[in-house]
Amino acid sequence: xxxxxxxxxxxxxxxxxxxxxxxxxxxxxxxxxxxxxxxxxxxxxxxxxxxxxxxxxxxxxxxxxxxxxxxxxxxxxxxxxxxxxxxxxxxxxxxxxxxxxxxxxxxxxxxxxxxxxxxxxxxxxxxxxxxxxxxxxxxxxxxxxxxxxxxxxxxxxxxxxxxxxxxxxxxxxxxxxxxxxxxxxxxxxxxxxxxxxxxxxxxxxxxxxxxxxxxxxxxxxxxxxxxxxxxxxxxxxxxxxxxxxxxxxxxxxxxxxxxxxxxxxxxxxxxxxxxxxxxxxxxxxxxxxxxxxxxxxxxxxxxxxxxxxx
Ligand code: TMO
Numbered sequence: 166x167x168x169x170x171x172x173x174x175x176x177x178x179x180x181x182x183x184x185x186x187x188x189x190x191x192x193x194x195x196x197x198x199x200x201x202x203x204x205x206x207x208x209x210x211x212x213x214x215x216x217x218x219x220x221x222x223x224x225x226x227x228x229x230x231x232x233x234x235x236x237x238x239x240x241x242x243x244x245x246x247x248x249x250x251x252x253x254x255x256x257x258x259x260x261x262x263x264x265x266x267x268x269x270x271x272x273x274x275x276x277x278x279x280x281x282x283x284x285x286x287x288x289x290x291x292x293x294x295x296x297x298x299x300x301x302x303x304x305x306x307x308x309x310x311x312x313x314x315x316x317x318x319x320x321x322x323x324x325x326x327x328x329x330x331x332x333x334x335x336x337x338x339x340x341x342x343x344x345x346x347x348x349x350x351x352x353x354x355x356x357x358x359x360x361x362x363x364x365x366x367x368x369x370x371x372x373x374x375x376x377x378x379x380x381x382x383x384x385x386x387x388x389x390x391x392x393x394x395x396x397x398x399x400x401x402x403x404x405x406x407x408x409x410x411x412x413x414x415x416x417x418x419x420x421x422x423x424x425x426x427x428x429x430x431x432x433x434x435x436x437x438x439x440x441x442x443x444x445x446x447x448x449x450x451x452x453x454x455x456x457x458x459x460x461x462x463x464x465x466x467x468x469x470x471x472x473x474x475x
Contacts, residue, residue, distance in 0.1 A: 192223040193424050201231045201240065201248040204324065205350050206455075207374070208250040210444040213459035215249055215434060218470055219427050232326045237263035237415055246417045247272070247431055250441075252372070253410035254281035255328040260415060272414035276437040277374055279410040280385060281329075283320060284371035286357070287382040288364050299338070299388045299405075306341035308366040314343040321356050321369035322346045329370070334388075337402035342368075354449065357381065374441035376449045412436070426474075433473040440466065 198219060200212045216226040229245050233256055239245050241263045251260050263269035285296065292308055295301025309318030322331045322344045331344035347353055353369055354377075360367035361381060368386070371377055388405030391397040397404035420428040443465070447458035463470060 191426070192225070193426060195225055196423070197225045197227040198247065198420075198424060198427055199227045199229050199245045201236050201245045202228050203231065203233050203236070203248075203250070204326070206376070206445040206448045207441045209455045210448060210458045210462060211436065211441065212249045213455055214444070214462050214470075215247070215431070217459055217463060218430060218473065222426060222430070222474075224424065224427055234259045234326060234328045237269050238267055240415050240417050241267035241269035243417045243419055246420055248415040249434065251413045251415045252279055252281060253412070254279065254372070254406035255323075257410075259328065260413065263415075268418050270416040270418045270420075272416040272431055273435075275412040275414070275435050275441075277412045277441055278438065279373060279412045280408055281327075281370070281372040281406050281410070282388070282408075283331075283368055283386040284377075284383055285366075285368050285386065286361055287384065289366050289368070290384070292366055297384045297387045299340075299386050302368065302386050303338075303340050303342070305366075309342070309368055313345065317341050317343040318368070320344045321353060321367065323353070323370040324349055327370075331370075333402045337400060338388075374438040374445075376442060376446040378442060379446055380450060412441075430473045433475065440469070 200216050202209055202212050212228065216228065219226050231239060231245060236245065236248055237251075237256075237259050240248055260269070264271055283299075283302070285293075285302075290296045293301060293305035295304070306318035307316060309320070310316060311319045313319065318341060320331060320335070320342045323329055323346065325346050334340075335342050335344055347356070353371070357367060357369060357377075371383075371385070377383070386405075387408075389397065389403060391401065391404045391407055394404055414431060414434065416428075416431060420431065444458060444462050447453045447461055448455065451458075453461065
């Protein structure tokens with residue numbers, strides 16, 4: 166009975182999907198697999214891509230929003246099951262703590278090489294000689310001042326839940342800046358667009374892979390490199406984020422036993438920089454919804470998805 170229902174269900178799904186559903190389709194459990202969603206575009210699109218692929222295999226999928234720092238303990242506890250984008254620069258500490266103390270499973274690294282750092286559009290280099298060195302930026306702090314921050318320069322920082330407190334870095338390095346956190350990613354891009362339109366100086370939080378690199382030329386600011394400067398170990402606030410950071414997946418330890426087919430896919434999911442940038446571009450430049458972008462990404466990456474079930 167159940168077998169028949171599943172077979173019928175996956176036949177309908179397979180017919181309606183834009184990609185080849187993996188051939189071992191048959192969910193080991195009807196309980197929902199809960200995929201974590203965070204508040205930046207590539208994560209929203211790519212978690213939906215994974216969800217659609219799992220649904221195509223017959224699994225029941227739900228999505229749960231979570232804070233980028235608190236999510237790892239929640240996944241370890243089994244309240245949520247899989248996170249597709251854990252970034253070294255902003256999440257390493259929370260991720261590694263949950264692995265060490267709570268039994269979070271490190272589900273492997275993507276091919277993508279990541280960076281999360283202060284960033285300026287290219288034209289700022291003409292107004293501030295010596296970039297991308299952070300000391301050169303600091304010498305020009307005044308050109309970034311606003312009514313809110315003057316005489317200090319304004320750094321447009323990320324939402325607080327991305328795990329970065331740049332006031333601490335500004336303090337540790339005695340910079341002439343004031344870090345102002347935005348509430349959501351969309352505000353970063355609105356600030357950037359407004360500055361670019363008038364060629365006004367701006368320094369803001371950005372990351373790669375992201376859609377920005379296809380839209381606005383610019384550069385990350387080089388702070389002391391944590392891979393080279395010994396003091397960074399004792400006081401990370403004296404240093405930048407990793408310049409070549411990892412991007413990992415995080416999983417609940419019960420997945421392997423409860424949903425072996427899904428677990429295989431999750432372990433095989435592996436994005437490179439261009440695939441992640443493309444996911445964000447579909448929404449932030451092309452204006453698609455998360456759903457539309459996930460469908461388009463799936464249609465554009467059939468061969469990649471086929472490798473996930475191998
Ligand atoms: C966590 N993020 C990729 C937005 O820096």
